[in-house]
Amino acid sequence: MADKVISDSHGHNEDVLSRFHAACGEEIHFTNFAAVRKRRIVTKYPEYKKLDLPEIGDEILRYWDENKIFDSSIENRKGSPHFTFYEGPPSANGMPGIHHVTARTIKDIFCRFKTLKGFVVNRKAGWDTHGLPVELSVEKELGITKEDIGKTISIAEYNEECRKAVLKYKDVWDDLTRKIGFWVNLDDPYLTYDNKYIESIWWLLKQLFEKGLLYKGYSVQPYSPAAGTGLSSHELNLPGCYKNVTDTSVVAQFKVSRSEKSEFLFDSDDEDVRFIAWTTTPWTLPSNCALAIGKKIDYIKVKTYNQYTFASVSVILAKELVPKYFSEKASHLSLQDYKEGDKLIPFETGEIFKGSELESIYYEQLMPYVQPKGDAFRVIAGDFVTTEEGTGIVHTASVFGSDDYKVCVQNNVPSILVQDEEGNEMPLVDKRGRFVKEVTDFAERFVRAEYENDETIKDESYKSTDVLIAIKLKEDNKAFHVEKYEHSYPHCWRTDKPILYYPLDSWFIKTTAAKDKLIELNKTINWKPESTGTGRFGNWLENLQDWNLSRSRFWGTPLPIWATEDGKDRKCIGSIAELNEEVAKAIKAGVMAKELPEDFDLHRPYVDDVVLVSDKGEKMYREKDLIDVWFDSGAMPYAQWNYPMSNKEIFEKNFPADFIAEGVDQTRGWFFTLHVIAVMLFDSVAFKNVVSNGLVLDKNGNKMSKRLGNAADPFEILKLYGPDATRWYMITNSQPWDNLKFDEAGIEEARRKFFGTLYNTYAFFALYANIDGFNNQENQIPIDKRPEIDRWILSRLNSLIQDVESYYEDYEPTKAGRAIQNFVDNHLSNWYVRLCRRRFWKGEYSEDKIEAYQTLYHCLVTVAQLSSPIAPFFMDKLYIDLMKSKGKGAGISVHLSDFPVADSGAIDKELESRMQIAQDVSSMVLSLRKKEGIKVRQPLSKIMIPVVNEAFRKQLEAVESLILSELNIKELEYIDASSDIFVKTIKPNFKVLGPKHGRLMKEIAQKLLEFKKEDIETLETENTYELSIGGEKVVLTLDDVEISSGDVPGWLVSNLGSITVALDVNITTELREEGIARDLVNKIQNLRKEKNFEVTDKIVLQIASDEKLNSAIKNNLNYICAETLAVSLEISEQIHNETQLEINEELTALVAITKEVTQSEKT
C-alpha cells in the first residue's frame, strides 16, 4: 500500500484526492463526473454515419415536394412587397449543360435571399421556342433543306414538326432544374409560340407601328444569291462561315474633275490627277457612287507613271501608305529618266493636305454604264476610313455595303440603280448574282466565279468577272495596281458559296430614335460587373443601329402587318380581337369567305391566308416576314402575362424586374431587347439589376464542347457530388462574371473543406447535446454574461451576418460564400470548437456548458440560414435537424425563415482583435515548439510578451488563459516597453511619411536603419527626433515610425506583425513528469477506445511499477484518474492482462484496465 498512495503535489481537488484514498482497496462511486452520466435514450438531434450530399439532395427535394415548401415560401410572404425576377427563356430544343447549372444557381441565390428578406418572389419559367436552331434540328431530323419547304413538305407540316421538336428536352431541363434546386414555377411556363404570347408581341409591335417607330426600309444585308435568301448575322456566325478566299483586288484611279475646289491639286494645265482607291470586290466598281476619306488623315499627291499604260499620272492617297505602293529603291530616280516598261517606276511626292480639304471634290465616274439620279461622284467623309489597308480612300458603292449605304445616305449621295421589267428599282446585280443588261460589257455574268456551274469554271479560258473588270480597267488607264489578295469572307452555311451584301427590303425598329433615352436609362441599371454595362453594352448603345426585325423564314412570330399591293396602305394588327374585327370587314367586302376559327393558329402558313381590306376597299396581304426571335424574348415581361389583354395587375406589380441574370453572351441579345422594348414603349428600364455570368470552361481553360468530349454532364456531376457542393463550388471558386475553369476536384474540395467541416461541427454538437439532453429549452443566457470565447464567436458571427447580407444585397455571391466558408472553417471549427471541446464533454450540465451549447447552436442555425441561398438542400437539412428539439412546426424549412438580423451590440471589434492576438501568439509558439521539437503535450513554464502600451496589455490579459491552455504553458509574463530584454527595431511608416517628405523617403529609411537603441529611446520618450538629410531638417514623431521588439538573447523568439513572443524552453523535472502523465493519459485513452469502452465507462487502472514512471504518476495522480475516468489507480509489481504502452521515445508502461463493476451489476 505504501507504494500506492501518494500525495498530489499539484493541488488538485481535495475532494477527489480524499476519495482516491478511500478508493484504495474498496469500492467507491464518482457521481460528480458529468461524463459518467448515462446517455439518454432519446436522441433529439439526428446523428449520421457519414456525410452523403447526393442523398441529402434527394431527400430534401422529396421533402420540398411533399410539403410544397416552394409554394409556401411565396404564400408565406403574402402582402409583402414584391421582388421581381425574370427568367430568360432557354431553348428546350437542346440538352442542358453544366453552364446552365451556374446560370440557374446565380438566379436562384438572389431569389432565395430576397425571400428570406421577406419579399414575395414570383418566378415564372419560360421557354424560347422559335428560331433557327429549331428549324435546323427539324431539317436535320427529316433530312431536308429549306429548299424543300413548300415543295416536298408544306409549311404547315414543317411548322408542326417544329412545334413538336421545340420542347423535345423539356423533361430533361425540368429534371435538372429541380435537381439543382432552382426554384422556378415549372408548371405554368410561358411559351413563346403560344398564341397568347404572340398576341402580346403583336400588341407591342402595333404600339411601335403607331408611334412611327416600325418602318419598312431598304438596307444592305448579307444575302446568298445561291440560296436566294437573306441571312441574319447569327447565321453568318455559324462555325465555318468565314473562310479565307483569294480575290482579285484592284486599286482603281478616279480622275479628279477640275474645279475651283480642286484647283489646289493641280500644278499644271495638263496634269492628270487621280484619287486611288482599293477594292477586293471589283464587281462593285460599276456601282461606285462616291469616295470616302478620313477628315483628319493626311493625304499626299505623288507624281509617277502608270505601270500598265506608262502614262504620267499624279495620284492622291494617304501619306502613311506611300511606302506600300512606291518602292524605296525608286526614290532616287527622277521622273524625266523614266522609260516605258521600266520595272522601277520613279515617283515624286508633293504637298500634304488634310482629308477635310478633299471633301466635296468631284471626280469622273469610273465605269459609266448607268447614271445616277442626283449628286454623285464626289469625295465624302467617313469615320470608318483608316490607313491600315488600301489607300486611305475608300471606294463606296452604296448598294453593296452597309457602311457605304449609311455614309451615302448621310451625304445625300444617290445609288446607282436601274429599273426592272416591272419598273421597280434594283441594283446592277440581280438576285441570282448576275450583272444586269445595262452593264453591257459584263451583262448576265455572275459577279463571283463561285456562282457559275462547275463546267464553266473548268474551262481553262474562263476568267472571272473580277478579272475581266481588272483587265478592262488596265486597258482604260484606270487601274493603278492589281493583285491577288487573300482575306476572310463570309459564306452561306447552306450552299457554302460566298454571300453578297445586297440591298433588301426589311422591317426595322427605329431604335436610333430612342438612342439618348436608351443610354440615359442604362446608366440607372446596376450591372454586375459594371464594365459590361458601361463597356460592352454602353458602347453598343453608342453605336446603335436600327433593329432589323425581318427574317424570311417559317417557324417564328409572323409580322402582323398587312399591306395593299402598292404598299401605300398598311395595317398593323395588335390583338386577336382586332384581327377578327378586320376579318369581319374582309368578309363583308367579300375577300374572305368565313370567320377565323376559335383556335386559329397565328403562325404561318395560316396567317398568310388571311386577306384584309384597306379603308379604301383594296385587298391587303400580310408582309411575308417573320420577326427576329430576339424580339420574342425581349417581349417576355409583357407577353408572359398576355399583357395587356390579360393580367394587367400582375404585370404592373412585376415590372420592371428587380433582377435578371444570364450569360454575358446575352448582352447584345436578351439584355438589349428587353431594354429596347421597355425604354421605347414604357419609358422605363426592364430590369434594375443584372448579373451577366461568364462561361464555364473545362479545367484547362478550353471551351466545353461535345465535339471535344470535354463537356461535363451535369447529371453525372450532381449524382456524384450532390447539388450543394456543386453550387457552392461554382459560386465560391470565381466571381460569376469571370470564366469558371470547371474542375471536379474543386467540387470535391468544397465538399470536404466546407460541408465536411460544417457537418463535423454539427455532428460534434449533436453527439454531446444528445448526451446532455440539451434541447435549447433554457432561457438564453445574456451574451455579456458568457465567457470571452463565446462572446468572441458571437461577435464574429454577427459581423458575418452584416457582411453576408451586404454581399447578397450587392449581388456578390462569391464574397458571401467565401466569408461564410472562412467563418465556418477558421473561426467556428478551427478555433471555437477546438478550444471549447472540453466544455462540452467535461463537467456537469452547468451554466458554462449551457452557454457553450447555446452559442454553438446559434452559430449553426445562423450559418444554415446565411448559406441557404447558395446551398439550399444541405442547409435546409441542417436547419431542420437543429430545429428538431423545438418540437413540431418550429422549423419546417430554412427557406421559410427570416434572414438573420445582425445584433450590432454583440459585435466587439476589440474582442475580435484580441482573439486574433491569441491566435497569432499560439501560432508563433507552436512554431517555436516545432523548431525545438517539443510537442504540445510537454508543458513549458513561461512565455514572455512585450507590451508596448496599456491597451495591448489589457487585450492580452483577457486572452491569457486561452493562450496558456492552448499552448500548455504555465505562465505568461508581460514585459514592459521600457525593459531592455527585447531588442527594439524601428522602421519607417511609409504611408505617413511618404506624403510628408516625398523624395527624401529613401534617405530617411536609410537613417532609420542605422538607429541605435538610444535613438529609439529618445524618440519614444520625447516623441520627436530631428534628422538632417542633405541639409534639410526632418522632424520625426512616433506616428512616423513603427517600433517593434526583436530578439531576446538566449530565448527563443518569434515575430508576427508587431507582436513578439519569447519562449522559455527549460524543462524541469516537474514539467517533465507532467508531460509523462499527459502522455500516459493519452495512451490509456487509446486503450479504452481499443477495448470499445463506452465514453462514459469508469475503469479500474493498474500500472506496473517502474522507477522511471512512478514519480510522474504519483505527482499527477488526480489528473490521470480524472482524465481516464479511473475509479482507482494501483501501482503494483505484478499485474495481469497488461498492455504495453509506448509513452514516448524513451518510456514504455505496462498497464491493465478493466471496467468498473458497479453495485447494481454485482447484484
Next chain:
RNA sequence: AGUCCCGUAGCUCAGCUGGUUAGAGCGCUACACUGAUAAUGUAGAGGUCCGCGGUUCAAGUCCGCGCGGGACUACCA
C-alpha cells in the same frame, strides 16, 4: 479587325482609394493529435505578380505599348 474581360505559388483564387517581408485554400513534404477520428491541427518548401516602357520618394495596384487566353461584334474598302 474593333470592343470588353482575364493573366499573381504546381492548381483555384484574394490583394480596398499606390506604402516596402505579396496572402489563402488545395496539392506536396514533414510532424503532431488520437474522446470531432473515414475527423482535426501545426510547420515547411514553393512567386521575374505575363513582358517592356512610363508616372511617382514608392507600382502586383495608375498610364502607354506589346504578348497570351476568352467572349462579343464584325463585308472595314
